[in-house]
Amino acid sequence: MTGAASQDLVDAVRLRLVESGAEPTPARVAAALRAQGRLLGDSTVLGVVEALRSELVGTGPLEPLLADPQVTDVLVTGPEEVWVDRGRGVERTEVRFPDAAAVRRLAQRLATAAGRRLDDARPWADARLPDGTRMHAVLPPVAVDSPCLSLRVGRTRAFRLSELIAAGTVPPGGDRLLRAVLAARLSYVISGGTGTGKTTLLSTLLGLVGRGERIVLAEDSAELRPDHPHVVRLEARPANQEGAGLVELRDLVRQALRMRPDRLVVGEVRGAEVTDLLAALNTGHEGGCGTVHANAAADVPARLEALGMTAGLDRAALHSQLAAALSLVVHLVRDRSGQRRIAEIHVLERDRDGMVHTVPAAFWDADGFTRERGWPRLRLLCERGGGAL
Structure with missing residues (x-):
């Protein structure tokens, strides 16, 4: 299955699950696929589950970067532009988003979790996430090319x-x-x-x-x-x-x-x-x-x-x-x-x-x-x- 087809599949399942309010469990993803007349193997179903969980839980594909104890900042300037700072200046990572819409969805979900509004009428948000991470996001057209997301890690303890x-x-x-x-x-x-x-x-x-x-x-x-x-x-x-x-x-x-x-x-x-x-x-x-x-x-x-x-x-x-x-x-x-x-x-x-x-x-x-x-x-x-x- 091509990357575009795979993303279309994820989008279709996401829409069905959002309408039903269901969690993206393997069984529910398989049911959503069957409802569309698609019978796919276990590996494909699990791949869709993982992709949806990445979008719907935590900070998605940025989770491993934020878990790195050396990382102080995670900066997203586009779907293929994810950078981190480990105290030596910014470094480009291998993390990618499917498209700019995926960056937007993550930014909006994080803003909602922090009790902030982020949409076309209010295209920026500055907030603290429940885990202490500081979030700032800007949406187009204010951000010219793509939604931009900046996360500053909140450490659980002070340095000695x-x-x-x-x-x-x-x-x-x-x-x-x-x-x-x-x-x-x-x-x-x-x-x-x-x-x-x-x-x-x-x-x-x-x-x-x-x-x-x-x-x-x-x-x-x-x-x-x-x-x-x-x-x-x-x-x-x-x-x-x-x-x-x-x-x-x-x-x-x-x-x-x-x-x-x-x-x-x-x-x-x-x-x-x-x-x-x-x-x-x-x-x-x-x-x-x-x-x-x-x-x-x-x-x-x-x-x-x-x-x-x-x-x-x-x-x-x-x-x-x-x-x-x-x-x-x-x-x-x-x-x-x-x-x-x-x-x-x-x-x-x-x-x-x-x-x-x-x-x-x-x-x-x-x-x-x-x-x-x-x-x-x-x-x-x-x-x-x-x-x-």
Whole structure:
């Protein structure tokens, strides 16, 4: 049987099973084939069963890729364009879909499982799947050639600091500096581009927080999984099709403040919630942290300034709050080889005009962090809080 004929057969059986609402068991597939006047061998029936299960259960043909512990991202840009990232940049795989319609069906099924709408009227979706995988999908005509599907694997546990050192994310000896920052209860943000490992590093650092402390997480999509016994996780929610039920990240930050957090964490600062976070960190909530997209550590004040303006906070007020709220920026990069690492750590200072800028305190080096002109201030901050360097 040719590939086209085989796909026609699968399509015909799928339609009949969808109409009846039946699961694609071998017996039901055989019955559907007989109803069409087709008598085929056991191997053909089992092949149709496998093809249908691949479409109707889990993530279909992408399942083996997501099960690979080294895979962090699975990217589908077309039926014959399936890529993965194993920490060394994107690699093309041998996985194939029958056609663009099969990619569309998988994307829509995953979106439905996450409670999102994905169709011609709403041609994109961003959601977290029940297993923690982050999904993003775009349908034509917004995606020009084919439906595009991006899956970011949600790991069930956080990495240990020793594992990040072994992987090269933290330089040798860098764990002492990070532990001192946490012990001193300094407030910080982890910056970097998409896929640089911000969430991974933050989860690891939160796992080092004292066991007697209470961590409250506020996230757009629940991705942080710190290895800690006392974690409260809050997740934002989009509006339903009637436009009701919206829960924004800044709503979660406000609720978190009423939950007696020892450490208030915003998974990703991307909008007006920056004002609530800075206000919280200025009212005695030490050790707060979060992540933010930025090209470099030096760009973080300007990035937060832009976000604050979306909430109506003027520049002077934002910088005044920022100066008292945050102590340092940990910046991550991903080099051309795909290696994720802490490139630099900056402390924050306020100039004569009242504007906040960053000062380099430590730079990446293969043998350990190299000390820069902001190191004395970083050491002083840590020692004041009881974190010895």
